[in-house]
Amino acid sequence: MLSNQLKLLMIGCLLASSVVTCQDLGEDCVVKSNNRKGVCSYITDCKHVEYEFYHGFPFTSCGTLNGRKVVCCINPKSNQPKPTERTSTTTSGPLRVHKKKCLEYQSAIIESSKFSVGFEQEDIKTQNCLHKQVPLIVGGDNATAGEFPHMALLGYIIEKQVQWKCGGSLISEKFVLTAGHCLESFDFGNVTVVRLGELDYSTDLDKVRPEDINVLRRIPGPGYLGDLRYNDIALIELERIVKFTPSLRPACLPPIDGNYEKFIATGWGVTSFLGKDSTILQKVVLDWFSYDKCFKSYNTGTKELNQGIDSATQFCAGSEKEEKDACQGDSGGPMQIYYEGLYCMYKLIGVTSFGQSCATPGVPGVYTNIYYYLDWIEQTVWNVDLKGTEELLDVRNLK
Ligand SMILES: *[C@@H]1O[C@H](CO)[C@@H](O)[C@H](O)[C@H]1NC(C)=O
Ligand SMILES: *[C@@H]1O[C@H](CO)[C@@H](O)[C@H](O)[C@H]1NC(C)=O
Numbered sequence: 001m002l003s004n005q006l007k008l009l010m011i012g013c014l015l016a017s018s019v020v021t022c023q024d025l026g027e028d029c030v031v032k033s034n035n036r037k038g039v040c041s042y043i044t045d046c047k048h049v050e051y052e053f054y055h056g057f058p059f060t061s062c063g064t065l066n067g068r069k070v071v072c073c074i075n076p077k078s079n080q081p082k083p084t085e086r087t088s089t090t091t092s093g094p095l096r097v098h099k100k101k102c103l104e105y106q107s108a109i110i111e112s113s114k115f116s117v118g119f120e121q122e123d124i125k126t127q128n129c130l131h132k133q134v135p136l137i138v139g140g141d142n143a144t145a146g147e148f149p150h151m152a153l154l155g156y157i158i159e160k161q162v163q164w165k166c167g168g169s170l171i172s173e174k175f176v177l178t179a180g181h182c183l184e185s186f187d188f189g190n191v192t193v194v195r196l197g198e199l200d201y202s203t204d205l206d207k208v209r210p211e212d213i214n215v216l217r218r219i220p221g222p223g224y225l226g227d228l229r230y231n232d233i234a235l236i237e238l239e240r241i242v243k244f245t246p247s248l249r250p251a252c253l254p255p256i257d258g259n260y261e262k263f264i265a266t267g268w269g270v271t272s273f274l275g276k277d278s279t280i281l282q283k284v285v286l287d288w289f290s291y292d293k294c295f296k297s298y299n300t301g302t303k304e305l306n307q308g309i310d311s312a313t314q315f316c317a318g319s320e321k322e323e324k325d326a327c328q329g330d331s332g333g334p335m336q337i338y339y340e341g342l343y344c345m346y347k348l349i350g351v352t353s354f355g356q357s358c359a360t361p362g363v364p365g366v367y368t369n370i371y372y373y374l375d376w377i378e379q380t381v382w383n384v385d386l387k388g389t390e391e392l393l394d395v396r397n398l399k
Helices: 004-015 047-054 085-091 097-109 291-297 370-382
Strands: 028-031 036-042 061-065 067-072 109-115 120-127 151-158 161-171 173-179 192-197 210-222 234-238 261-267 283-287 313-320 336-337 346-354 365-369
Touching: 036 061, 047 067, 097 109, 097 210, 097 370, 120 173, 151 173, 161 192, 161 336, 161 346, 173 370, 234 370, 261 346, 283 291, 291 313, 313 346, 346 370, 365 370
Parallel strands: none
Antiparallel strands: 028 036, 036 067, 061 067, 109 120, 151 161, 151 192, 161 173, 173 234, 192 210, 210 234, 261 283, 261 336, 283 313, 313 365, 336 346, 346 365
C-alpha cells in the first residue's frame, strides 16, 4: 500500500510539467545543466537551486511533495557539515558589491527564445555556458570561442594602425581591469581602444563577434608609479556600456585572499616577455610559487623592484617543468580560476604584471594580487561609498 507521502508525491508529479522525472526525497539524481550527481531534496534545503529558481535559471526538478518543490540538489543542507563558529563568523555578513554584481552578471548566460505550443507562445530560457569546468591539468592550448568571455585585448595606435599589445578582463558593463603599465607605453603611447569577445584576431571567420570600444578614461591603481613595478594594476573605463552575451560578459573578483595552487592564465602572448605571439587566445595552467622561490628569482637589487617582491600585493606563478608554459599570458591579462559554487563563472585572482626571461622552467612570472585592491576597484567601478551601509545578505553558502 502506498504511504500518504508517496501518494502526494505522485499527485505532485502528475501536476508537474511533462519533462519532470518523478523521484522520491533522498533519491539520487543528475543535475541536467552540468551532469553532476545530486540528491532529491526540498528546494528550501538547497541553496544552489533556490538561487537558480529565484533568478529564473533552469533547474532539475524531482517533483513536488506535500506541496513543496523537490529538486535535484548537489549538496543539500542535510548532507552539509554544521558550520563551525569560526567560519560562520568570518564568512557571513554583508555581501560586498562586487559579489552582488557577480551574481547579477551570471544571468548573461541565460538566453531567451520564443517557442510555440499550439496557439500559445512560451518564453523558453536556456543556459548557454560556453565552457566546461575541466580539471586544472592541461598544458598550453588554444582557447575556444566564448571560453573566456571576459578577455580583452588592448589596442594602441601605431602608425595609424591599431596594434594589440596588452590584455585585460571585463569586470562590469563599462570597466576593464588591466596592469598599470598597460595604460601608457613609451613605445606605443596611450591605450585607445579595447576589443572584447575576440578569439583569433587574424580572422573574421572564427565564429565570434568581437566589439571594439574606445577608451574613455585610464585610471592607474593607487600607488602605481610608472618607473616601479609595484601596484601594477589599472582600470579602463569604456566609452559605452557593453551588452552582455554568453560569449561576452564579465568575470568576478576574489571575495577572499585565498591560497590557490593552480591558476589558468590566458592571453594572446602579444607582449615581449611572454614569448611567442599567437593570434588565437591561449590558455595555460600555472602553479603557485612560494615567496621563497619567487624572491630568489627576483633579487631586490634592481631599480624597478627596489624592495623585492611584495608578498601582500604580488604573487608568483609559473611552471616547474614545461618550458613552453613558463611564461604565457599577456601583460594586463588575467590569472583566474573557476568559481567554485557559481556555475559558469570565473574568479580573477591576479593581473599579469611582469616576468624575467621567457621559456625558463622554474622562473615564475609576477602577478598583481587583485584582492588587495578591491576597495579601490569597488569605489571606481560601482561608486561604492565604503562608509555607507549595504544591504545585508547571508553569504555563508557563497565562497
Ligand atoms: C591552435 O590552432 C592553430 C590554428 O588552428 C593550430 O595550428 C594549432 O595546432 C593549435 N594548437 C594546438 C595546441 O592545438
Ligand atoms: C596619454 O594621456 C595623458 C593624459 O591621460 C597625456 O598627458 C599624455 O600626453 C598621453 N600620451 C600620449 C603619448 O599621447
